Amino acid sequence: MNNLDPTDLKILLELLRDPRIQIGELSDALGIARNTAQSRLRRLLRSGVLNDGGREVDLEKLGYDVVGFVTLEVSHRELDGVVGALRLIPQILEVHEISGRGDLLCRVVATDTHSLQSALRAILKVKGVIRSETVLALHTHLAYRSAPLIERLAGAPATAQAKPRSRAAASHAD
16 A cells, blocks of 8 residues: 555654544644544554554565564674664664574665665664674564463463454455
8 A cells, every 4th residue: 555645654653652632632733623533544454554552563565575584793893883873774663682693673665675775784884793694584474462471460261262353464364
C-alpha cells in the first residue's frame, strides 16, 4: 500500500508515539474531523498496514519488504558512539549487543537491494565499525510474539498455534 498520503502517515506516527490515543485526541492532534480520522484508521486496518488494535505498523505493506540482519564487529572503545550513530539511520529497526561472533546485531529494512546497500554503506561509514556481515531474511515463518510467554505466566494452556492477530500475521504463519 504505497498510496498513503501525508495524513495517513501522520496518523501512523501519532499511533506510534501514543498507542493509546483516542480517536478524538487523534483528530485534534492532526486538525482533521473525527469521522475522517475514524474512516482512515479503519482503512489502514483493512489494508493490513495496521495490525489488529491499530498499534502495530506492517512495514512490508509500506514497501519495506527487504529485511536484513547485520552483524557488526566494532571497536569496543567506540561502542557507545557506534550505537548512537546507528540510531540516526532510519532503516535500522533494532540494535542488540551480542555474544559470540560480532559485537552488535542489527535488524535493517529496505525497499529494495539498492536501498539496503545504501543503508549498509552508511553503517560502514560509522566511526568504530570494523566489519559487517549481512544475512537476508527470505521469509518470516514466525513473527515476533509474546502470547505464549504470557500464557505460560498466566498458567493458561499454551496453544500450539495461536490465533493470528491480523490477516498480515496469518499470511506469515506457514
